[in-house]
Amino acid sequence: MKQQLVFKALADGTRRNILRALRAGSKSAGELSEEFSITKASLSHHLALLLNAELVRRERRGQQLIYSLNSSVAEEVMAILFDLFSHKEDS
Amino acid sequence: MKQQLVFKALADGTRRNILRALRAGSKSAGELSEEFSITKASLSHHLALLLNAELVRRERRGQQLIYSLNSSVAEEVMAILFDLFSHKEDS
């Protein structure tokens, strides 16, 4: 996991909203685009960053590309935060 | 807690390193500046963002300003991540 990619990906509100939208289940790029008031091109850009950070997975189903959450990276982020804020004397 | 401020603050590697540096205990701006190869002005800028996000606390001791970790916000961030990656059916 590349920390920098993950934290940069999480730094944008639209991308966090995309993750939230995917909690209901996996969705195609087109389905997601209906929920956001940005162009499909911009959404695709955000999805590419989320994918690059491994926060989401992608699989093709015919003409569509289906995106879904990758929860395991969230666990890694939490571990990093836990470490980041753990006072050295504590451990 | 303002999510946007916290995630933006965590998106920069230097700022995450500042948090790491503070795990050993609270430090003054000057002490911190010895550990980073940027100007005091730039460091001050980063500290202001961390403070604004409430990831660190600050108190004056004479001429010095002492910075320390604010672990409670880390816990909040973890809760948000937990929520962000929790599939709706699960809850």
Place this chain on the structure above:
DNA sequence: TAGATATTTAGATAATAGTCTAAATATCTA
């Protein structure tokens, strides 16, 4: 295979962010 649909990629633009130097503010001490 042509045309339609789904999505991404390319290139441009405007806003945001990180860094620097120089100047300002706050506190201490002789």
Place this chain on the structure above:
DNA sequence: TAGATATTTAGACTATTATCTAAATATCTA
């Protein structure tokens, strides 16, 4: 109170990023 020390603030510059339109790619279906 004057000068020294510690830190921040102001203003400028460059790099990065979010967004858009237009064009390209991939897949399906008649």
